[in-house]
Amino acid sequence: MDFSLNEDQLMMRKMVLDFVEEEVIPQAMIIDKTQEFPLTLIRKMGQLGLMGISIPEAFGGSGLDFLSYILAIEEIARGSATTAIILETHTSIGTLPILYFGTEEQKRKYLPKLARGEMIGAFALTESNSGSDASSIVTSAERRGDHYILNGGKRFITNAGYAGVYTVLASTNRALGNKGITAFLLDANTSGLSIGKAEEQMGLHGSSTCELIFEDVIIPVENRLGEEGQGFKIAMSLLDGGRIGVGAQALGIAQAAFEAALAYSQERVQFKKAICNFQGIQFMLADMATQLEAARFLIYHAATLQSLGLPYSKEASMAKLFASDAAMKVTTDAVQILGVYGYTREYKVERYLRDAKITQIYEGTNQIQRILIAKHLRK
CATH class of the missing domain: 2.40.110.10 (Butyryl-CoA Dehydrogenase, subunit A, domain 2)
Structure with missing residues (x-):
């Protein structure tokens, strides 16, 4: 499957990248220390159209496809997993239920406010x-x-x-x-x-x-x-999309950890040379990069199927399972590469490790994902 991004997706990602570099990353460590809900960032995401990225223009949204939304979650999570999960929850299981199952009156009442970020779902x-x-x-x-x-x-x-x-x-x-x-x-x-x-x-x-x-x-x-009685069906249908979002969140966290570990390995000198020249570190970095690429393909594949209206339940579970397990491995290895510095709050990688763990748990634990995948294999 071709994952070449179209012009709209490339423009959206560039906008999100700029926002992450200028606004999200500078606030990430402060948010982690103060534990304050990042309302300022949420309002700015509303102004950029990110809070309504998947809402049709008729209801005040950006009207972009599901893959565009997943790209945004990935990039925001690279800067702040906290900010990403607020947007992911707001969109995939806070807003989309109304878009997919709401009456026309319900859509007109809630969707414009949700799209502008005036209301969080x-x-x-x-x-x-x-x-x-x-x-x-x-x-x-x-x-x-x-x-x-x-x-x-x-x-x-x-x-x-x-x-x-x-x-x-x-x-x-x-x-x-x-x-x-x-x-x-x-x-x-x-x-x-x-x-x-x-x-x-x-x-x-x-x-x-x-x-x-x-x-x-x-x-x-x-x-x-x-x-009445349709609630369980609604919930289960939404969780598939939510799992792709959690996979994208895990991918963004892992990408940030990899970038931090790679940069450190090129700067840290031991035995008169940068530690990236030692085979033990090279093997770790190679494995990390490979896991990131594999996770990215699984996530983009599942998101593309969703955008095309094709069945994607199995692929969503696979993407969430693999990406979250990879995130834990990558963030753990990032801490290891930084050594004792990685264990301190002076560096970001310990935060990435703490943030990554929950991606193996919510939107269905990874044990549940394996059960769901196995059921699809028996069909």
Whole structure:
């Protein structure tokens, strides 16, 4: 498959590269230390059209294809994984549910604000006892006339506390299992919704990951996303695209770690020569470069299939699995090449290692990805 980028994609990537170099990279270490949500960067991404990169122009977006979006995530993650995951969540599982499954009224209400970055999107599926087994959620939504009453809670919700709208999955008929799960659009200022515990994370400092609490939340029927009982299907269809996004995030982190390790190896002198001249270091760098290229091809392949409207579930799982495992290997080796300096916060590579780990966990753990891939092999 030809991955030559067209003119629009090249222009978009150049714009993102400039933004990353001028705005994102200078803020990345500060965000990591202060753990502050990077609202200024989010607003600037809105002004550049990145918050609405996949939204059609008719709804105020940039109207670019899915591969363009993946290219943007990759480059932003190279500068700041925190900023990348905010955009990735906002787009793939915060905005696209409305674009793909929303009514015309829902699209006109939410998409222009999401595209401009005036509103951030989030997706609320995970619960304390419902992670990989998404069908076991216990949050409930009871129909009462022209509205639903939502009760329960969600955990580990990215962008929580800053999002303007949440796509919430709740059980409307527990007896039906995953066929009784329904999706709803919940405005952040709705009475009965509160933000609970904020997680202290190993990496992605600055990304807001919190608990959501629902206490007799009234949701009008017109805020239901899709039909009753369609929620699980909606969630699963969105996670495929989200997995490609996480793969792109992992790739961007790994690329930054590789570049840092390569530059250091060319500057660090031991035994009267730069350490890049030692075969042991050369082998590590060669392996890192190869893993990056392989991950990039898997990710671009999956993204291209999505853009073409072709089946891509298996390819999305493969891309996420390989890229996130590669990111952990590359960032670990980058720390090793820098030695004790790599273990200190004076250098960036320890941050890359901390940020990379989560890519093996969210949007479906890599163990789940292997199960999904194996199922496709049996068809």
